Amino acid sequence: MAKRYDVVVVGGGPAGAVAAATASSLGLRTVVLEAATEPRLKPGEALAPECNPILERVGLSAVLASRPDVARRSAGIRSAWGGGEISYRDGFREPFGAGWIIDRSRFEQLLSARAVEAGAEWFWGMRLRAIERGDDGWRLDTSGPAAHRFDARIVIDATGRPASVARRLGARRIQYQSQIANVVAWTAQPVEAAWVSVESGPDGWWYSASAPNGSQLLAQFRDSPGVQAVASKPRIDLHDAIAATRLMRSVVALPPREALTHQAVVSAGSAALDHAAGEGWLAIGDAAAAFDPISSQGLSNAIASAEAAATAARNWIEGSSDALDAYAARMAATYDVYRDGLRAHYRTETRWRDRPFWRRHHNGRTADEGR
Ligand SMILES: Cc1cc2nc3c(=O)[nH]c(=O)nc-3n(C[C@H](O)[C@H](O)[C@H](O)COP(=O)(O)OP(=O)(O)OC[C@H]3O[C@@H](n4cnc5c(N)ncnc54)[C@H](O)[C@@H]3O)c2cc1C
Structure with missing residues (x-):
């Protein structure tokens, strides 16, 4: 016997959790299906100053301020980009106020707890297996420790x-630029001033940050070797590569390889769906549009799109037939503005304009690889 909901949210990352909290607080019967059995380490720990308005809007600013174990104010961005000098963008001079550095697993745990407090049901360890359209909405089947069946009027990817979900329902994912990140993490004493550090190099760029619990993250971004699966993308040794940097090697104390708590190669380019909503469904966060981390827009887009999608879902259920198309148009407009800004940002680094990575980013080349 299937349980019936207004909204099924598939995926319980930041976007799914905020969508579920918003939908529940709008009075919609909501459930979240998350494949992982608990929050796990994911890269993405800087909430840029531009996130502050949306954090305020969804009621998260005060929560983060009261949870030093989850978030700390960022000192700002320290970068070696576009020239030989190291520049400092002080967080406290930002028009939106300083950003945050989060402990990503605890942040996701907190967002999940808020969704449940707002009234959503939440299932960990439940992966979507099949989805089909019925007379009055969707039927979803899941796999996991216990297989379940859910009926819903609207599904959020x-x-x-x-x-x-969106791809099963016929949407196409269009890759604008591909890029991979070699990511390592380890634990150290929390640093006093939480700077996010960014540095460009001949074949890509670097990023490092230090989370509230002392978890340190270092990522090197570079060209993706085409359409290969993530698992087959070669990991390069960051211990050797960091020696050629200027800023990173002076601010990051990379421990011996055996002390690393996490190592992964992940996709980190820009890609978006050809349409972010259709009859009875919407996509949010990275599912709708994934941003290059240099933009620091991923988490703000996850939260803002989640809030907008939950509101559109409520309006659609209440009879506003164009609510989902209007949401999709808004996502498309956001992504267009982002792509222009991205190209302009990469063009501020001119030292290696003839190297393949920079040539591609300066040209804003489209790489439709279907991922
Ligand atoms: C290297 C790197 C660094 C980054 N740094 C930053 C940063 O500093 N600041 C920033 O703002 N952004 C950053 N980002 C981007 C940011 O992490 C993402 O934008 C953010 O995670 C998007 O949230 P989401 O909820 O849409 O997706 P996710 O966080 O990916 O969550 C999706 C969830 O869905 C679940 N799921 C997937 N398939 C299924 C299924 N079939 N059934 C059930 N559950 C499923 C997954 O387990 C996952 O928990 C970075 C990204 C990368 C790759």
């Missing part, structure tokens, strides 16, 4: 970059 919050599965991140795979966009697995």
Whole structure:
């Protein structure tokens, strides 16, 4: 016997959790299906100053301020980009106020707890297996420790970059630029001033940050070797590569390889669906549009799109037939503005304009690889 909901949210990352909290607080009977059994380490720990208005809007600013174990104010961005000098963008001079550095697993745990407090049901360890259209909405089957069946009037795809619901429903994922990140993490004493550090190099760029619990993250971004699966993308040794940097090697104390708590190669380019909503469904966060991390827009887009999608879902259920198309048009407009800004930002680095990575980013080349 299937349980019946207004909204099924597939994926319980930041986007799914905020969508569920918003939908529940709008009075919609909501359930979240998350494949992982608990929040796990994911890269993405800087909430840029531009996130502050949306954090305020969804009631998260005060929560973060009261949870030093989850978030701390960022000192700002320290960068070696576009020239030999190291520049500092002080967080406290930002028009929107300083950004945050989060402990990503705890942040996701907190967002999940808020969704449940707002009235949503939440299932960990439940992966979507099949979805089909019925007379009065959707029927979803899941796999996991216990297989379940859910009926819903509307389904929200919050599965991140795979966009697995929207793609099953016929949407196409269009890759604008591909890029991979070699990511390592380890634990150290929390640093006093939480700077996010960014540095460009001949074949890509670097990023590092230090989370509230002392978790340190270092990522090197570079060209993706085409359409290969993530698992087959070669990991390069960051211990050797960091020696050629200027800023990173002076601010990051990379421990011996055996002390690393996490190592992964992940996709980190720009990609978006050809349409972010259709009859009875919407995609949010990275599922709708995934942003290059240099933009620091991923988490703000996850939260803002989740809030907008939950409101559109409520309006659609109440009879506003164009609510989902209007949401999709808004996502498309956001992504267009982002792409212009991205190209302009990469063009501020001119030292290696003839190297393949920079040539591609300066040209804003489209790489439709279907991922
Ligand atoms: C290297 C790197 C660094 C980044 N740094 C930053 C940063 O500093 N600041 C920033 O703002 N952004 C950053 N980002 C981007 C940011 O992490 C993402 O934008 C953000 O995670 C998007 O949230 P989401 O909820 O849409 O997707 P996700 O966080 O990917 O969550 C999707 C969830 O769906 C679940 N799921 C997937 N498939 C299924 C299924 N079939 N059934 C059930 N559940 C499923 C997954 O388990 C996952 O928990 C970075 C990204 C990368 C790759």
